[in-house]
Amino acid sequence: MAMAAVEARLRQEKVKKFEDFVDRRLKPDLLNAIAQRDTLFHQQKTFLDLKMNIENLEKNGVTSMRSMVNLGSEVYMQAEVPDTRHIFVDIGLGFHVEFTWQEALQFISVREARLARQIDEYTHLIASIKAQIKLVCEGIRELLQLPPE
Amino acid sequence: MAKKGTATPLGAVFSQEETRRAVARVAQAVADRRAELGRVQGFFADNAALVSLVQRLPDELSHEIMVPFGGAAFFPGSLIHTNQLLVLLGDGYYADRSAKQTTEILHRRGMELEAQMEAIKATISDLEAEAKFFESTAAEASEGLVEIREEYDEDAEISSSKSDASSSYGGMSDKDMEHARNMARLAELEVEENESGNTSEEDGDDDDDDEGAGTSEDGEENGDTSGDGSEHDNVSFSASVSGSAGNNQSHGSTQLKSALKKLGGKDMLKGASLAPSASTSKINSEVQVPFRKAVSFKDDNRHVVSSLKSPSLPQDPNYPAVSQLTSDRAPSRDRNIISSRQKAFTGSIVEHDDSLSAIQPPRSNDSGKAVSDAPSRPVSRFKMQKGGR
Numbered sequence: 001m002a003m004a005a006v007e008a009r010l011r012q013e014k015v016k017k018f019e020d021f022v023d024r025r026l027k028p029d030l031l032n033a034i035a036q037r038d039t040l041f042h043q044q045k046t047f048l049d050l051k052m053n054i055e056n057l058e059k060n061g062v063t064s065m066r067s068m069v070n071l072g073s074e075v076y077m078q079a080e081v082p083d084t085r086h087i088f089v090d091i092g093l094g095f096h097v098e099f100t101w102q103e104a105l106q107f108i109s110v111r112e113a114r115l116a117r118q119i120d121e122y123t124h125l126i127a128s129i130k131a132q133i134k135l136v137c138e139g140i141r142e143l144l145q146l147p148p149e
Numbered sequence: 150m151a152k153k154g155t156a157t158p159l160g161a162v163f164s165q166e167e168t169r170r171a172v173a174r175v176a177q178a179v180a181d182r183r184a185e186l187g188r189v190q191g192f193f194a195d196n197a198a199l200v201s202l203v204q205r206l207p208d209e210l211s212h213e214i215m216v217p218f219g220g221a222a223f224f225p226g227s228l229i230h231t232n233q234l235l236v237l238l239g240d241g242y243y244a245d246r247s248a249k250q251t252t253e254i255l256h257r258r259g260m261e262l263e264a265q266m267e268a269i270k271a272t273i274s275d276l277e278a279e280a281k282f283f284e285s286t287a288a289e290a291s292e293g294l295v296e297i298r299e300e301y302d303e304d305a306e307i308s309s310s311k312s313d314a315s316s317s318y319g320g321m322s323d324k325d326m327e328h329a330r331n332m333a334r335l336a337e338l339e340v341e342e343n344e345s346g347n348t349s350e351e352d353g354d355d356d357d358d359d360e361g362a363g364t365s366e367d368g369e370e371n372g373d374t375s376g377d378g379s380e381h382d383n384v385s386f387s388a389s390v391s392g393s394a395g396n397n398q399s400h401g402s403t404q405l406k407s408a409l410k411k412l413g414g415k416d417m418l419k420g421a422s423l424a425p426s427a428s429t430s431k432i433n434s435e436v437q438v439p440f441r442k443a444v445s446f447k448d449d450n451r452h453v454v455s456s457l458k459s460p461s462l463p464q465d466p467n468y469p470a471v472s473q474l475t476s477d478r479a480p481s482r483d484r485n486i487i488s489s490r491q492k493a494f495t496g497s498i499v500e501h502d503d504s505l506s507a508i509q510p511p512r513s514n515d516s517g518k519a520v521s522d523a524p525s526r527p528v529s530r531f532k533m534q535k536g537g538r
């Protein structure tokens with residue numbers, strides 16, 4: 001009788017430990033990974049847009065253009081670009097490199113590939129975290145001797 | 150009579166755990182508001198920066214900038230048409246505005262943001278007060294504070310108070326307390342004003358209680374003498390004057406003297422315009438005691454009763470005199486001052502005293518002397534004056 005009580009208490013403690021692991025470790029990790037992947041998606045979209053814009057410029061042979069610059073708070077002012085053949089592209093860590101269109105497209109493809117790989121990594125990470133959560137939940141279920149769902 | 154209350158330890162009402170949770174919840178709310186406030190403050194700072202930028206941009210025809218091209222690329226270029234801005238009005242509508250107009254729009258936005266910040270700050274202060282209350286409650290509970298509660302039964306309260314009143318001891322103690330308070334106040338006033346005494350309503354009430362007969366008679370008398378009802382207020386007031394005189398003889402006499410002085414001056418002026426007989430008789434009465442009879446005789450068409458009554462109050466002769474004094478002079482402006490503000494009584498009279506004595510020194514002195522020398526005199530004298538008028 002006493003043994004059973006001790007065992008039950010131990011099991012409760014174990015369940016508690018597992019639940020804590022899921023709640024305090026795995027779930028925050030999962031959220032973090034998803035957020036990281038979202039930023040990567042965002043960057044990927046940005047570069048995809050840039051690639052399409054440059055291709056458009058190339059196709060139309062635009063050498064000068066006008067655009068609206070957002071000064072902040074959705075207040076715009078007209079801006080003129082006299083020469084579009086040279087473009088400064090963000091290469092990361094706050095550095096911008098002056099490219100021609102072809103160079104920019106080349107860089108963008110490299111960058112896109114890298115982003116795609118990173119996104120893949122994060123997707124795998126997310127999947128593994130989800131799997132771990134599932135595993136621990138299964139362990140808890142076994143400890144509580146509940147029937148499998 | 151025995152009432153039962155309950156004494157509940159605060160710790161039993163508010164459990165430690167609950168209080169802690171409440172504090173945590175409020176703290177969380179405060180943190181949320183602070184984050185919101187920080188966000189709005191960021192907007193406000195951005196707005197201010199934009200205002201200064203928009204104001205500066207039209208200073209030059211064009212500005213060399215890097216024109217953003219998508220999120221990750223720039224072209225070297227320049228801003229043109231620097232006095233022409235496209236402002237989002239909301240809901241996808243844009244307006245072409247000049248720099249100045251844009252500045253006005255941004256100012257309005259800034260004011261709106263400021264209002265928001267104020268609202269959030271107010272909310273934060275409210276929440277902080279709430280948190281403080283919770284914390285103090287928790288502290289009190291942990292200190293073992295006890296809440297004592299006693300049910301209020303209106304009927305029981307009334308009956309108990311009635312029984313208190315019915316017992317003579319309670320009534321006496323109340324009266325004594327009031328008396329002591331009055332005396333303390335008098336002493337205080339005495340220190341403040343050496344020359345002129347002061348009065349208070351409590352004095353009058355007190356005297357009413359002590360010398361009920363005199364007061365009631367006085368009231369009747371005034372009912373006879375005074376034409377309009379408003380003078381009854383003055384009656385009670387004058388009673389208070391005399392009361393103070395009774396309590397504090399020296400003060401009362403000086404006060405009365407000054408009052409009478411003023412009255413004398415006033416009446417003298419009045420007497421000149423009115424019947425000469427009245428003025429002369431008045432003079433006589435002031436100077437000489439025996440003339441009192443003549444005065445009362447003259448008055449007897451209206452004031453025989455009062456004049457007859459005056460000897461019946463040897464204890465407090467000033468009493469009816471002063472009441473007459475105030476009630477007599479219905480049209481006078483000074484009276485209004487007296488009746489409206491009792492504290493102003495001595496002050497106004499003293500001032501008048503000076504001015505009057507300057508104008509008619511012998512006259513006012515005479516009247517004052519007459520009163521101080523023969524306190525029983527003024528009763529008849531004032532009645533006479535009233536009759537003359």
